Amino acid sequence: MITNSLDAAVAQCAAANHHLAGSTDAVIEVSGLRKDYGEHEAVRGIDLEVLRGEIFAFLGPNGAGKTTTVEIMEGFREASAGGVRVLGADPARAPQAWRQRIGIVLQESAPEAGLTVRECLDLYAGYYRAPRPVEETLDLVGLGDQTDQRAASLSGGQRRRLDVALALIGDPELIFLDEPTTGFDPTARRAAWTVIDGLRQLGKTVFLTTHYMEEAERLADRIAIIAAGKIIAEGTPRTLGGRDTSEARITFTLPPEAAAADLPATLAERAEAHSDGRVQMISAGVADDLHVLSGWALDRGIDLDDLEVRRPTLEDVYLALVAEHDTRS
Numbered sequence: 001m002i003t004n005s006l007d008a009a010v011a012q013c014a015a016a017n018h019h020l021a022g023s024t025d026a027v028i029e030v031s032g033l034r035k036d037y038g039e040h041e042a043v044r045g046i047d048l049e050v051l052r053g054e055i056f057a058f059l060g061p062n063g064a065g066k067t068t069t070v071e072i073m074e075g076f077r078e079a080s081a082g083g084v085r086v087l088g089a090d091p092a093r094a095p096q097a098w099r100q101r102i103g104i105v106l107q108e109s110a111p112e113a114g115l116t117v118r119e120c121l122d123l124y125a126g127y128y129r130a131p132r133p134v135e136e137t138l139d140l141v142g143l144g145d146q147t148d149q150r151a152a153s154l155s156g157g158q159r160r161r162l163d164v165a166l167a168l169i170g171d172p173e174l175i176f177l178d179e180p181t182t183g184f185d186p187t188a189r190r191a192a193w194t195v196i197d198g199l200r201q202l203g204k205t206v207f208l209t210t211h212y213m214e215e216a217e218r219l220a221d222r223i224a225i226i227a228a229g230k231i232i233a234e235g236t237p238r239t240l241g242g243r244d245t246s247e248a249r250i251t252f253t254l255p256p257e258a259a260a261a262d263l264p265a266t267l268a269e270r271a272e273a274h275s276d277g278r279v280q281m282i283s284a285g286v287a288d289d290l291h292v293l294s295g296w297a298l299d300r301g302i303d304l305d306d307l308e309v310r311r312p313t314l315e316d317v318y319l320a321l322v323a324e325h326d327t328r329s
Helices: 002-013 066-074 117-125 134-140 156-168 186-201 213-219 240-245 286-300 314-328
Strands: 026-037 040-051 055-059 081-086 102-105 174-178 205-209 222-227 230-235 248-253 278-283 308-310
Touching (some): 026 205, 040 066, 040 205, 055 066, 055 186, 066 081, 117 134, 156 186, 213 314, 248 286
Parallel strands (some): 055 222, 102 174
Antiparallel strands (some): 248 278, 248 308
């Protein structure tokens, strides 16, 4: 149902969004942003640019300045210094018409007491000059079968879908998603990812905060990491922190009759043996190393059933970058 609804919605709004096709103009522009709370400097001069139609993930540990930065971009807080332009306006001074162009999904929300899912959307639709059709929006987020169910009785995953529907009902250009799948089980989280990924197909721009690295990797076009009020890294999920050029780790288990020292010299000098027979080595040329290793094993009739090649995950890179910044600070 979600896929069919997305296809229909894309077709319906294609003409209206045609002028956005191929556009690379910035929806969010942040330059030298600072925010002080008395003696505490929560945001310390950050620069950001989010392009139209992309999903941008904003990562960082608790207390890093994420929430403050996002609330400034949403117009709920005012910057102490620096420039912020969201949809061409300063959020702190933007007119009411500007707010009609953004949608916000907070980390926690409560359903309207006593209202059904459809009634919640009808209520919120009344706040906008040109809302999306209610039924279409419900189908889009996968709540077509819960339209007459009381919002208070929805499951956690369904509640989050309703939150997204309420953010979409005004047909915004830009959507802020604050940790949208916190507390979800794996099945519900992946269903939510389908909905969020579908926003890209509708030409929406999404600013996503999350603590789930898999979520950021699955959804984001680009990622920025903030720590102690500063942006410490920015890039695509593949290139962030030099991940695409990082050396790989090859691991395998040798039989009792073989030792790491028996490996070809080019491998033995890098091999690190463990007491359980596991061997690991760092490799800058995986194809060449595997060719040498497999040839050596075949010549000796050795099976390497648990052979594994692993590059740093996004979580590995994230933790290393934050730890390195903490060490330097």
